[in-house]
Amino acid sequence: MRSAILNAILVPMVLTTFWLIQLVQAGYSCKEAKLCCSGRDSACVVQKTSPYAIIEGPQDKPCYCDHACIKLGDCCNDFKETCGVVDCTVSTWGSWSTCDRKCGPGTQSRSRTILNSDKHGGKHCPQLEESRICHSSDDCQRRNYSIPQKEIALLVPRNLDGSEDSDDENTISNGYCVSFKVIKATKACRKDPALATLIEGVEVCVRCQTRALRRVLNWRCQGDGEQLGGNRWSVLSSAHCHGRWIRTLKTGPECEGLACRSEAIFLFV
Known part of the structure; x- marks a missing residue:
């Protein structure tokens, strides 16, 4: 009777001791413990110390040899090598x-x-x-400034320019004049005496001075009628005075030769 009781107590203790010795001998190695488990398996563990011992530091914690340890971050050091785990x-x-x-x-x-x-x-x-x-921008259409689109002539009355052409000899030699016949003008043009000549049917003269020549337009004034369809004009000194005209004649710097009154002369800007 006593013998049977002793066997019942001692045999489990011996097996447990043997299992703990194997764990201790295996250290942190999956290869030595001959463990390599798929999925998540809490029994696939290598423990350096007794599972009942007090963990005093990270070195006493168990490590695992199941594939879930990769995500959980608690694999034994040789798990990947032993179990054939390959990272992409x-x-x-x-x-x-x-x-x-x-x-x-x-x-x-x-x-x-x-x-x-x-x-x-x-x-x-x-x-x-x-x-x-x-x-x-490889295939973007580049604007040809020598043929601008929708040119609008920007004007000021000659008496508002504040300078005399005779003081600028380059203006006399390089400028030119253009004659236009007004075909449309807004009512705002009639309110300003300086713009009274800008009415339908009247021919006006506009001078292009040197300082108004634009290099991107091949040294001409914007809106001088050179471009087809460029027949719109606007007066800078009167925001609401604008309209349309048709070019009738272009001459050199002497505008007096044009068939229009000298007091009707405007300037391109």
Whole structure:
């Protein structure tokens, strides 16, 4: 009877002691413990000390040899090597592609390739393609300033210019005059005596002085009627005085030769 009782007590104690010795001998090695478990298995553990011992530091904590330890961060040091776990590795990024739009905003992309696929619970492959916004002007139509679009002649009455042409010899030699026949003018033009000549049917003369010549227009004044359809005008000194006209004649710097009164002369600005 006593023998049976002793056996019932001693045998479990011996087995437990043997199991603890195996754990201690295994250290933190999955290979020595011959453990490699799939999924999450709390029994797939390697413990350096007795499970009933007081943990005094990180070195006394158990480590695991199941695939869940990768996410939980409690794997034994040799788990990946022992259990054939392979992290995905990729190449470096390739060059950015050309912008998919030849004019304006678009997108461009780049990619990288998989060198080693992930296995047995290793880290998954990261993003293989990415894109970003780009801007291109390769095919944008470039404005030809020698043929501008929708030119509008900007005018001031000669008496508001504050300078005499005779004081600027370059104006006399390089400027020119243009005669226009007014075909439309707003009512605001009639309220200003200096603009009284800007009425339908009247011919007016406009002088292009040197300082009003524009290089981007091949050294001519804006709105001088050189461009087809460029028949709109606006007076800077009167915001609401504007209209349309037709060019009838262009001469050199001497405007007096034009068929219009000298007091009707305006200036391009």
